[in-house]
Amino acid sequence: MSSVAIVWFRRDLRLADNPALDHARNHHDRVVGVYIHDVAAEGRWTAGAASRWWLHHSLRSLSSDLSKRGGRLLIYSGDTRRRLGRLIDDTGARGLYFNRLYEPDLVRQDRKICSWLENRERIEVRSFRAGLLFEPWELTRDNDHPYRVFTPFWNRMQKQWRPVTACPQPRALSVPDKLPEDHGLDRLDLLPEIPWDEGLADTWTPGEKGARRRLERFADQGVGDYARVRDIPGRDGTSCLSPHLHFGEVSPGQVCLALDASGSLPGGRGALAHVRELAWREFSASLLFHFPDTPDKPLNERFASFPWRSGYSRDLAAWKQGLTGIPMVDAGMRQLWHTGWMHNRVRMLVASFLTKNLLIPWQEGARWFWDTLVDADLANNTQGWQWTAGCGADAAPYFRIFNPATQGERFDGQGEYIRRWIPELAGLQEKAIHAPWTARPEVLDQAGIVLGRDYPKPLVDLKASRSRALEAWERIRHAD
């Protein structure tokens, strides 16, 4: 009997290792894909500008990949339930399949959709795990409470590791003879009106093919040295897979299989270090799932009364523009603006500078990242900001405040990263480039730099602002 299935694509924009698609084509002879851009369903966290840019190109790529195999992606904007209901009626579908997402608003939406469809006859509704190695509720402490510290979480993950497998990508698909009209990609209006996206286009290839190429390159050339160079922002030492993972153009399982084709926990030093980073991703997803208020509220409730500064709009603007006068911070913020991505170590430095040296609430930084990162991810971003601000899970002791100048000397010793993103400082020697305000006048002269004219003087004194942060911490430290 000929039967139709709908595959509801969300952030699983790939054909390979896509369990919802695999199930649909194994159990039905006609399959139609649908993407619904439902801004209301995302609550307060609708995609930012850089994510929208990525989504546009990723959907175009998926749509073309499906068409090449005889399939089809229908694209709509509007209310998910209404669109799905209509599509089920129009196609007479007998199956609706999707891969699970774990953000609080989306979990709520999915529950509603499933219970609404339970009452409809003759349609099977199933969801699958596709974006994580473990469900957020699978790795818990012995008392079933979620982990709040990473190392035991990671130990549990290694202990519970099960061989990773991936489902094949379809070679050919058949669609129903008659399909309803869709809105099409352009109606979603995802691209910016003012063309600021040139740097993004030069840096990235959104879509499954781009993801595969990045993964292959990393598995062939990057992973061997990963443990040694992953902290050096001037080197291409990490995988740069984060936006591809976020949009589901590649699955974490596929990453593990590229590192060890047997599906076992990879054993090499670089490969294991990389899976450990994927474990941070799993940890973040678990935290968001179990503590759904954390995108706005500190996990450590003591921080609810933290004495943040007020009247900080000028400093916040300088931070966003990469004009704080602190080279490592400015280099990171300019890399972000230009490419939609920033190296992890530098993310920690710019976040620490904002929340501790400038005493600006972490939520302001998280919002800016949300709008400008191509890998903006509610779980990872929330965790990264809360961790750095000292109020999140497994946060470092508050008094360990990064000094961006000494961090620069340590991780960008030759100043390569700074020269790349702050050309106006390129003429400075290594010793001066991380703290130009300490350089002798003749050193600045030789490089042709006048501080305050060619490059800003520092917004704050690093030592004094560190002390101010510690005083602020003292005020909440003993609060219940």
Ligand SMILES: Cc1cc2nc3c(=O)[nH]c(=O)nc-3n(C[C@H](O)[C@H](O)[C@H](O)COP(=O)(O)OP(=O)(O)OC[C@H]3O[C@@H](n4cnc5c(N)ncnc54)[C@H](O)[C@@H]3O)c2cc1C
């Ligand atoms: C303040 C702050 C905000 C952040 N915001 C985001 C965000 O919005 N989206 C995002 O994907 N990551 C975020 N991170 C985590 C991390 O910086 C990026 O995942 C990483 O830099 C991506 O580069 P990569 O793909 O080359 O990483 P690799 O080093 O190659 O790591 C492989 C993958 O592991 C995951 N991963 C690595 N580090 C972390 C981490 N610390 N936490 C969670 N997952 C991790 C990512 O999916 C990454 O692609 C943030 C970190 C901080 C400190």
